[in-house]
Amino acid sequence: MKVFINPGHAPNGNPDPGAINDFFRIREADVAMAIGEQVKQYLIKAGCGVKLLQSNNLYGEAAGENIIQSANDWEADIFVSIHCNAFDKTVRGAETLVYDLTSDGHELGKCIHAQLIEEMQDIDCTFPDRGIKTRPLLAVLRSTIMPAVLVETAFIDNDYDALLLMNHQQEIAAAIARGITDYWVQKQG
Numbered sequence: 001m002k003v004f005i006n007p008g009h010a011p012n013g014n015p016d017p018g019a020i021n022d023f024f025r026i027r028e029a030d031v032a033m034a035i036g037e038q039v040k041q042y043l044i045k046a047g048c049g050v051k052l053l054q055s056n057n058l059y060g061e062a063a064g065e066n067i068i069q070s071a072n073d074w075e076a077d078i079f080v081s082i083h084c085n086a087f088d089k090t091v092r093g094a095e096t097l098v099y100d101l102t103s104d105g106h107e108l109g110k111c112i113h114a115q116l117i118e119e120m121q122d123i124d125c126t127f128p129d130r131g132i133k134t135r136p137l138l139a140v141l142r143s144t145i146m147p148a149v150l151v152e153t154a155f156i157d158n159d160y161d162a163l164l165l166m167n168h169q170q171e172i173a174a175a176i177a178r179g180i181t182d183y184w185v186q187k188q189g
């Protein structure tokens with residue numbers, strides 16, 4: 001199985017760091033990359049081929065390397081974009097974005113989301129499950145030809161969630177990797 005991992009926003013946060021937590025001084029681009037790197041390591045150990053490419057090219061509009069074309073050309077079996085959410089500093093939880101509710105992407109999203117929520121609620125039983133949502137306009141979901149999901153791991157601008165994102169990257173990465181392999185086993189079966 002070939003898995004394309006896309007940590008959100010720009011490499012090294014330049015020019016697009018994504019959302020930030022100004023109290024802890026952490027940036028979405030760095031957290032997404034750190035989690036993505038660990039997902040990659042777990043999947044390599046599980047025998048997967050993995051390509052990891054960070055990009056600020058979320059809507060397909062930015063110049064430079066096009067993550068969608070890169071994933072399509074590589075003929076990835078699965079595409080997973082990793083992000084952190086942000087709203088008004090009070091909202092918490094994880095949500096998983098998919099193109100629609102009928103595609104293989106939705107099945108992949110269900111597998112990843114279930115593992116992520118179980119893990120996060122194991123760490124913090126108050127962690128909200130915000131569910132699976134459709135985002136058909138997101139290019140990384142619409143224009144990728146393989147099952148694709150975008151995982152919003154937690155709200156980086158909320159201090160409770162930010163602590164989870166700082167202290168539990170390994171567990172988050174392992175959960176995402178388990179979700180990916182769950183999907184693959186299910187699909188083969």
Ligand SMILES: [Zn+2]
Binds near residue numbers: 009018083
């Ligand atoms: Zn983002």
